Amino acid sequence: MANYPEFKNVTTVACVGVGTIGGGWAAYFLSRGLRVQAWDPSPDAEDKLRALIDAAWPALTALGLSQGADKDNFTVHADLAEAVAGVGFVQESAPEVLELKQDLLARLAAATAEDVVIGSSTSGYGMTEMAITAADPSRLVVGHPFNPPYLIPLVEVVGGEATDKKATEWASGWYDYIGKSVITMEREIPGFIANRLQEALWREALHMVDNGEATVEQIDTAITEGPGLRWPLQGPMLTFHLAGGQGGMKHMLDHFGPSLKSPWTRLEAPELTAKLSQDVIDGCNEEAHGRSINELIAQRDAGIIAIRQAMAGLSAAAAVPAP
Amino acid sequence: MANYPEFKNVTTVACVGVGTIGGGWAAYFLSRGLRVQAWDPSPDAEDKLRALIDAAWPALTALGLSQGADKDNFTVHADLAEAVAGVGFVQESAPEVLELKQDLLARLAAATAEDVVIGSSTSGYGMTEMAITAADPSRLVVGHPFNPPYLIPLVEVVGGEATDKKATEWASGWYDYIGKSVITMEREIPGFIANRLQEALWREALHMVDNGEATVEQIDTAITEGPGLRWPLQGPMLTFHLAGGQGGMKHMLDHFGPSLKSPWTRLEAPELTAKLSQDVIDGCNEEAHGRSINELIAQRDAGIIAIRQAMAGLSAAAAVPAP
Known part of the structure; x- marks a missing residue:
């Protein structure tokens, strides 16, 4: 098996495909002080990437x-x-x-040396099916970002x-090293994790529009003015951990x-x-890392206030006419 | 039909039940300069409410x-x-x-005059089934808040x-008048809107834990570090409107x-x-209120930056030991 490089020795990376996602990755890599070599079959690739x-x-x-x-530390190659x-x-x-x-x-x-890991931005395919024609599939890993990759x-x-399990480990370590938040999945499942969750919500929303139960704008308002205000800080599991009062997730599930x-x-x-039940309860307790329900509530409230103030600041800024 | 009061003439409101939700409502009403009269059967209701x-x-x-x-402008009644x-x-x-x-x-x-609207915080029942024993059900309306009601x-x-349709209209106007974000639904459906959306996501999450496809913490991370960062600003519909590039929701649905x-x-x-398709496309265009895709992208990015900065500020504050 290959010896993958130390992260600090990786100073140049390649971006293959520079549409919205690939271009977003390129911008992110540049912002981390890396040099980017890009490839894209479109004739105006360099102009598009620069934009x-x-x-x-x-x-x-x-x-x-x-x-x-x-931001100019990149080259585009045919x-x-x-x-x-x-x-x-x-x-x-x-x-x-x-x-x-x-x-x-x-x-x-x-085309790459045996210690170069290749991450794929795919949102829909598993690496098992994508790697079938590769002579050496050991370094091929899914590294699925969210749009825009330079912000999420x-x-x-x-x-x-x-x-190679070590290639997957290396990829997780590398993304973490350059400042991303990494989830390393043990199993390939369609939609990975975040898209499955987001897609369940989206499909329910489509059903509601289809049945005249809610308008498009009501669906968005229901999220932006409701549970969406909690989700940058605490995910659905911790949210419901708090919905159980002092008894936490156990009380929540019992009741x-x-x-x-x-x-x-x-x-x-x-x-x-x-x-x-026990898996969910244990998971919440682990995720809480010793924080009591009251501490989590205080953090949630501080988070919602900060988000609401940030949103109000943006609205006020948007209302000011450009000079 | 009753003549419901002008909003500015409502200076005292009643909170019936002062658990987490009712108490949160009481705090919110007080913060709006209203006087609160509370009722709760528990013997320590006043202490609990004050806390x-x-x-x-x-x-x-x-x-x-x-x-x-x-914050002291309330009384508790037996x-x-x-x-x-x-x-x-x-x-x-x-x-x-x-x-x-x-x-x-x-x-x-x-017990109330014929011009007093009564809002119920129920998260699970429709007013049709809750109102069956009321002699005058015309002023009974669901006004479903989110926890905590003083922040969301x-x-x-x-x-x-x-x-009475006018009572529903009055309730929507009243909640809006005191600063809440109101969705007025045309039809009673189980879970209303936000809970249906949130619940679809939560149920998919439970299936994933049940099948060993994701841990509790991975589910929360998938939201807080991913789509959750967009949702206080743009809901699932506008989010996908932007996923379609310059073609917006139409391009998104086509592709x-x-x-x-x-x-x-x-x-x-x-x-x-x-x-x-057309309903969703039209809904997105209406919700965009003339904002171009580029304007929406700029607003999204500014929103994500503001949220990430707010979250980083909270983490930094939490890391500072108390004096």
């Missing part, structure tokens, strides 16, 4: 650039092998077409059946578990077995 | 108090008729037990079959519509008919 980086740079500057970050020559990592962000991804990933694996920290990392039988959405809930 | 108000007051102060707001005497509005927040709600709402309707603006308003057939969640999507 994407220019658009993202003010946001990246506001969040803080790494030392040596330079030749794939040239684009990946000498890089320490590759991020593939080609269109979501399976055959295209399979072909490209096989070519990338062939989440990256979901999962290998395929033929991926509101029966409501899982209610037709509150078209998605049926799983049977709330003793094991599932 | 809830004291806990909420710093947050309410941070968000801005109305003129004349006074007699229900006394608690609602002379009030201009009643918020009922009793436990979620149908018979108890039916009985209490009937008594409240009997959303209130979902929906009447029952016997509710990603087929992914609704993918097993990305256990909830099956509705058939994406031409009518449903």
Whole structure:
């Protein structure tokens, strides 16, 4: 098995495909002080990439650039092998077409040294199916970002059946090293984690519009003025941990578990077995890291206030006419 | 039909039931400069209510108090008729037990004048079923808040079959007048809107834990570090409007519509008919209120930056040891 590089020795990365996602990745890598070598088959790739980086740079500057970050520190190559020559990592962000991804990933694996990990931005495919034509699939890993990749920290990392476990570990460590928030999944499942959750909500919303139960704007208002205000700080599990009062998730499941039988959405809930209950309770306690319910409530309230103040500040700024 | 009062003439309101939700409502009403008369059967109701108000007051102060707001401007009554005497509005927040709600709402309707609207905080029942024992159900309306009611603006308003349409309208106007964000629903559906959406996500999350596909902490991280960062600013519909690039929701549905057939969640999507597509596209355009895709992207990015900065500020504050 390969010896993957130390993170600090990776100074140049390749971005393969520079649409919205790939260009967003490029901007992010540049903001971390890395050099970017890009490849994209479109004739105006360089202009498009420059425009994407220019658009993202003010946001990246506001969040803080790494030392040596330079938005011009990139080159665009017509030749794939040239684009990946000498890089320490590759991020593939080609269109979501399976055959295209399979072909490209096989070519990338062939064109890179045996210690170069290749992350794919795919939102829909598993690496097992994408890697089937690669001679060496051991370094191919899914590294699924969220749009826009230069602002949303989440990256979901999962290998395929033929991926070296150490390559998956390396990818998770690398994304973390450059400042992303990483979830390393043990199993390939369609939609990974965040998209499955988001998609369940979205499908229920489509059903509601389809049945005349809510308008598009009511659905958005229900989230932005409601549970959405809690979610940047505490996810759905910790949110319900607090809904149980001082008894936390255990009290919540004991008292509101029966409501899982209610037709509150078209998605049926799983049977709330003793094991599932205990898993959820234990998970909440672990995630709380010793914080009491009262401490979590205080953090939630401080978070909602900060978010509401930030939103009010933006509205006030938007209401000021441009000079 | 009754002539409901002008909003500015409502200076005293009743809070019936002062648990977490009712107490949160009381704190919110006080922060708006209103006088509160509370009723609760528990012997230590006054102490409990005072503790809830004291806990909420710093947050309410941070968000801005109305003129004349006074956290001591409440009384607690052992007699229900006394608690609602002379009030201009009643918020009922009793436990979620149908018979108890039916009985209490009937008594409240009997004890109040014919121009006093009574809002119920129920999260699970429709007003049609809750109002069946009331002699005059015309002023009984659901006004469903989110926890904590003093911080989350959303209130979902929906009447029952016997509710006067003007009472529902009045309730929506009243909640809006005191600073809440109101959704007025045309139809009673289980879970209203926000809970249906939140519950779909939660049920998918439970399935994932049940199947060992994700841990509790991974589910929360997937939201807080991912789509959750967009949701205080733009709901799921506008979020996907932007996922379509310059073509907006139309492009999104044309290109990603087929992914609704993918097993990305256990909830099956509705058939994406031409009518449903058009309804969603039209809804997004209406909600955008003339803002171009680029303007919406700029607002989204500014929002995510503001939220991330606010979250970073909170973490930094939490890391500072208390003096």
